[in-house]
Amino acid sequence: MRLLRKLGERIRAFMYGRYGFDELSTVLSVSALILAAVSAFFPPLAILALLPLIWSIFRTYSRNIAKRRAELDAYLKYLGKVKRHISLRRDMWRDRKTHVYFKCPVCKSYLRVPKGKGEITVTCPVCRSKTDRKT
Numbered sequence: 644m645r646l647l648r649k650l651g652e653r654i655r656a657f658m659y660g661r662y663g664f665d666e667l668s669t670v671l672s673v674s675a676l677i678l679a680a681v682s683a684f685f686p687p688l689a690i691l692a693l694l695p696l697i698w699s700i701f702r703t704y705s706r707n708i709a710k711r712r713a714e715l716d717a718y719l720k721y722l723g724k725v726k727r728h729i730s731l732r733r734d735m736w737r738d739r740k741t742h743v744y745f746k747c748p749v750c751k752s753y754l755r756v757p758k759g760k761g762e763i764t765v766t767c768p769v770c771r772s773k774t775d776r777k778t
């Protein structure tokens with residue numbers, strides 16, 4: 644027990660001031676694992692599998708916490724964009740028989756209007772601009 648406690652203290656002392664593991668590190672490690680598994684069938688991918696693994700290890704032991712946080716923020720921002728895009732496409736497919744989706748020409752946000760209403764004037768809820776649209 645004393646040896647385990649001592650080992651724990653040494654690891655804690657080593658990790659002091661270092662960034663540690665986060666969501667991006669997990670994604671990098673999992674992608675390295677997937678690439679390593681695929682490389683069993685296609686050996687040149689083994690070198691490619693090392694890159695996310697090395698990046699993940701580097702991030703975990705890095706002392707530049709601000710930079711690692713910025714990387715995580717950029718990753719989460721990108722992930723949010725991808726999730727919103729998938730959600731929008733899913734809604735567009737779900738409503739394909741009852742609604743029409745189009746982009747506001749001014750602010751580029753997506754608008755949803757009922758189908759089959761003829762020529763209508765749509766007011767964007769974001770920028771309040773009016774657009775004539777055939778539905």
Ligand SMILES: [Zn+2]
Nearest residue numbers: 747750767770
């Ligand atoms: Zn708008």
